[in-house]
Amino acid sequence: MPVLAGLTAALVALGLLIAQTTFAQQDARRRALAEGNALLALQSLLVTMLDAETSQRGYLLTRKEDYLQPYVAARANRDKALAAVARGVAEAQDGRDAAGRLRQLTDTKLEEIDRTIALSRSGRQNEALSLIDADFGKLQMDAIRSEIAAQATIRAQDRTAAFANAADLEDRLLPLVGVLCLAILALVYAGYRAERSRAHAVAEAAQADALREANERAQLLARELNHRVKNLFSVVLSIVSLSGRKPSPTGEVVEDIRARIRALSLAHTASQGVGEHSRAELRPIVERTMEPYADPDGQRVRIAGPDIDLPVRMVTPIGLIVHELATNAVKYGALSHDGGMVEIRWQVEETGPDAWHVELCWTETGGPKLAFEADQPAASGFGTQMTGLAARQIGGTLEREWPTFGAVARLRFPLDRAGPDAA
Secondary structure, eight states: OHHHHHHHHHHHHHHHHHHHHHHHHHHHHHHHHHHHHHHHHHHHHHHHHHHHHHHHHHHHHHOOGGGGHHHHHHHHHHHHHHHHHHHHHHHTTOOSOHHHHHHHHHHHHHHHHHHHHHHHHTTOHHHHHHHHHTTHHHHHHHHHHHHHHHHHHHHHHHHHHHHHHHHHHHHHHHHHHHHHHHHHHHHHHHHHHHHHHHHHHHHHHHHHHHHHHHHHHHHHHHHHHHHHHHHHHHHHHHHHHHHHTSOOOHHHHHHHHHHHHHHHHHHHHHTTOOTTOSEEEHHHHHHHHHGGGOOTTSOSEEEEOOOOEEEHHHHHHHHHHHHHHHHHHHHTSGGGSTTOEEEEEEEEEEEETTEEEEEEEEEEESOOOOSSOTTSOOOOOHHHHHHHHHHHHTTOEEEEEOOTTEEEEEEEEEEOTTOOOOO
16 A cells, blocks of 8 residues: 555646646747747847838949838838737747837838938938938947847747756656666555455465365265165165065075165165266166165056156255155155055156156155154255255255155256156
């Protein structure tokens, strides 16, 4: 902030000085032009008066009217020269009445010339020459020359002063430009340091956010792992219990338990995704997940629905939801009883161009009596939270109901442009 404030002050000062220097240079140029015009007008006036005096002398010596032509022209040119002097003085903004004084002096000189010419024309040649000899006309010309020289000196001094003022301002401008350059360099360095500090702070904040998110994901995965391990133990115990109820030889019971546990392992793998494949079928995921709980006749677990091609990002959430519903059915629902049955059906509805909506319905019947009233929601544990989160991951919803005959869960989610692939 101090560097920025100093730079701002330097910029303001530099701007003012540049403006002042520019105005001074413009004024110097204007004055130089005005003074030059005034000097030319003064020189023209002096030449005009010399022509008038020369014409006078020639006429008095020769008495020829032709010698008076320059005098006649000089009288007309005198007024033009005086007007030019007045304009030059006005442009130079000089308050002195140089044109007025010169008009008085030239009027006196022209009157002296007119008098001598009139005397000569009336035959009084000697009187006219005596006036010339008296040096009255010379004194008048000397006064005119002196005034013109004085005006020329004033014009030159004003022009010199204007250029000196512009040069002085230019001399002041160079050091300030140097200071401004140093201030800009200081600001650039300060900005660089500030940007580095900001980038470092942003990187630290991003790293902290990444660590926090990673920690939250790790905690969620740990809770999910713990939940899955507990469920697996429960499911294994349920499988052992269900298999043990059959009146079969021990070898068959053991083989049945082994097959179901192997299927349970495959179902667990199915709920974790499909590896490097970009898409997967919905039916194999559901079938492998439900295989540990199915019977050979296909009555205990019923699966129906069109073939649907899913993007890989949906495989894990859907497999997790089906696996969780199956685990709950084995622990508390229809699959915990011999007569219980689970029906899984899904259907696809086209909602627009290249847009579909899938509804997967999980229906349990023949299970034990509910531990809570049907119109009251069950307690929300980690499994419920996990399945709800999985449904949101695919942009869908998961709704559960507990009618009198068992339990119903409806998973609804949109399908991408690839769409369903009906068999």
